[in-house]
Amino acid sequence: MNDSSWGAPPQAGYWGPSDQGPVQGAAPAGPAYDAHYAQQTRPMPIVSDVPEHGGDQDDDQGTARPGGPLFRDEPFHDQPGRDEPYRDQNPSAQPYAAVPQNPEPMPDAPQPAQPQPPQKKSAGRDLGAAIGVGVGLGVVIIASLFVVKAVFVGVVVIAVVVGLWELTKRLEERKGIKAPLVPLAIGGAAMVVAGYARGAEGAWIAMALTALAVLVWRMTEPPEGYLKDVTAGLFAAFYVPFLATFVTMMLAADDGAWRVLVFLILTVVSDTGAYAVGWRFGRKKLAPRISPGKTREGLLGAVAFAMAAGALCVQFLIEDGTWWQGLLLGLAVAVSATLGDLGESMIKRDLGIKDMGTLLPGHGGIMDRLDSLLPTAPVVWLLLVIFVGSG
Numbered sequence: 001m002n003d004s005s006w007g008a009p010p011q012a013g014y015w016g017p018s019d020q021g022p023v024q025g026a027a028p029a030g031p032a033y034d035a036h037y038a039q040q041t042r043p044m045p046i047v048s049d050v051p052e053h054g055g056d057q058d059d060d061q062g063t064a065r066p067g068g069p070l071f072r073d074e075p076f077h078d079q080p081g082r083d084e085p086y087r088d089q090n091p092s093a094q095p096y097a098a099v100p101q102n103p104e105p106m107p108d109a110p111q112p113a114q115p116q117p118p119q120k121k122s123a124g125r126d127l128g129a130a131i132g133v134g135v136g137l138g139v140v141i142i143a144s145l146f147v148v149k150a151v152f153v154g155v156v157v158i159a160v161v162v163g164l165w166e167l168t169k170r171l172e173e174r175k176g177i178k179a180p181l182v183p184l185a186i187g188g189a190a191m192v193v194a195g196y197a198r199g200a201e202g203a204w205i206a207m208a209l210t211a212l213a214v215l216v217w218r219m220t221e222p223p224e225g226y227l228k229d230v231t232a233g234l235f236a237a238f239y240v241p242f243l244a245t246f247v248t249m250m251l252a253a254d255d256g257a258w259r260v261l262v263f264l265i266l267t268v269v270s271d272t273g274a275y276a277v278g279w280r281f282g283r284k285k286l287a288p289r290i291s292p293g294k295t296r297e298g299l300l301g302a303v304a305f306a307m308a309a310g311a312l313c314v315q316f317l318i319e320d321g322t323w324w325q326g327l328l329l330g331l332a333v334a335v336s337a338t339l340g341d342l343g344e345s346m347i348k349r350d351l352g353i354k355d356m357g358t359l360l361p362g363h364g365g366i367m368d369r370l371d372s373l374l375p376t377a378p379v380v381w382l383l384l385v386i387f388v389g390s391g
Contacts, residue, residue, distance in 0.1 A: 129362030188241030195245030253391025277301025340375035
């Protein structure tokens, strides 16, 4: 090894010294030392190619030995103490012999990340339990609907009372609002029965009396929070029992059982179409701030499914009904059911909950099943009255 082998690379056109001496203008050869270490570096002595004692022998008698270290961190073995000045000026430098012979192995290079298999979409609920509960509820509703109408009215009353209990319970737990449950439950049951017996007039009278009962009932407690409690009570009275009254008003017609069945079929088909199409093709969010899971493609699926079902149901199940009336009815149901679902999603987001209850496995609570039915009931009742009369 010579000096040029570990110094700066030669410049273009310079290939070291020649037999004629140094080339004019050539770059000097030598180690890439700075001025600070230049004074501490001894020149490399010339070593003869053939040792004086001949052959490749282990002894070094007669051979020329370098008078200094080949590297700056190598100590002067032949002259103890020579490396002390350098060590004093560079306390961090270590002698060559101090370098560990078995250095720790370098850590393995990071392996490239393996591509993850695409995850399947999840429905987010126990689909088996949801289907089982849905079929069970359908059997109970249809059986009560076509056996004795009064039994179906009782089913509606039970659903209304349980829904009121869920709503008022969540309001108290999450917001500290104490809507009076007793007058709401009694008045709600009265509204449903009055709507079946006396029509819209009876429903409005029962609604007014229920509101008055809520105001008076709350007066028995301290005035703090009175306004928010009675406001929540009036909202609950309108949202659950009053809207449910339109179902029993449909039932009161001569073909009331078939009208209610069409109402239930269209609402369920709309929800099913929205779920199926949105789950498979949904990309664009419908209302991400309210319900991130709902998509515009799902809404189109709800409209398509409901209009097709509406044309068939009104044509074959409603007396004097036509297919084009079913198309309009299906469109209206898809819109009202979607708005009802978004409305309850807004309430649950405000309350910070996912479901209103846990009574129905795979579905949540009663209110989680009534969310699209309640606002759709007055729409179907009104359009059927317009298309085929009150019956």
